[in-house]
Amino acid sequence: MSNSPQLPSRSEVWLQTLGWQPSLEQERQFARLFQQILQVNQQLNLTRITDPQDFWEKHLWDSVVGIAPWLLHGSVTLSWLQSLLSNVSVDRALPLRVVDIGTGGGFPGLPIAILKPTWQVTLLDSTQKKLTFLEQMTAELGLENVGMCCDRAENLGQHPSDRESFDLALIRAVGPASVCAEYALPLLTLKGYAVLYRGQWTDKEQQALSAVLPQLGGELITVAQVNMPLSQGVRHCIYLRKHQPTDPKFPRRVGVPARKPL
Ligand code: SAM
Secondary structure, X not given: OOOOOOOOOOHHHHHHHHOOOOXXXXXXXXXXXXXXXXXXXXXXXXXXXXOHHHHHHHHHHHHHHOOHHHHOOOOOOOHHHXXXXXXXXXXXXXXXXXXXXXXXXXXXXXXXXXXXXXXXXXXXXXXXXXXXXXXXXXXXXXXXXXXXXXXXXXXXXXXXXXXXXXXXXXXXXXXXXXXXXXXXXXXXXXXXXXXXXXXXXXXXXXXXXXXXXXXXXXXXXXXXEEEOOOOOOEEEEEEEEEOOOOOOOOOOOOOHXXXXXX
């Protein structure tokens, strides 16, 4: 283990960029998560991002930045965070039911489960093999607030006990924004939020998304553009809120949202 690459703690960067720092225990869990992913990656390709700096930035920091509105307290001085917090007003004390749609190697869901032990996080993916490994990892990390669900988002959204049962839906690298919205909004309770994690974000994408949201009962609250702290890459977090029940015809049958986006 001593020869394996070590994850940097970067606690000063957390503070500078998000006005927040992980506790020592959370840092230890992040480091264990990194080691576990490296180990599993020898058998199953969970992620291509295995360099310690890249892992810290592109998996940990990137996962956490999406929930900044639920994380921050006190006064933040960074202008993008101030603007985000003034748009997305949430009760930070409330424990949330969260679904990470298309979690893959556990991102963004696992880092968030580490940060928010009172939240109940469901990792949803259509590939059982990935979930089997994620289940082993969460057991080894001692995370008791994580559940696995092997299904398609289209099925879960039509399942009576899962539809409208989550307060927050997270979705990264699963498809075009309008497809992600069709997966996420049916799963949300009224007033629930979805966070779409995107790299680049264009006016065209925003127009396409805005055009479909009324059918799904959602509204676009804000788009936060963030600069990544190490590589200076640009990321966007799109915050949607459900303000009306979603029409029962959504999500459409398995495969249809991706094949024929709204
Ligand atoms: N979210 C992770 C990340 O950002 O690192 C993984 C992204 S990976 C590119 C996309 C994942 O979404 C895959 O693991 C795939 O199995 C899953 N997926 C794609 N479409 C899905 C659907 N309709 N329902 C559930 N999972 C889906």
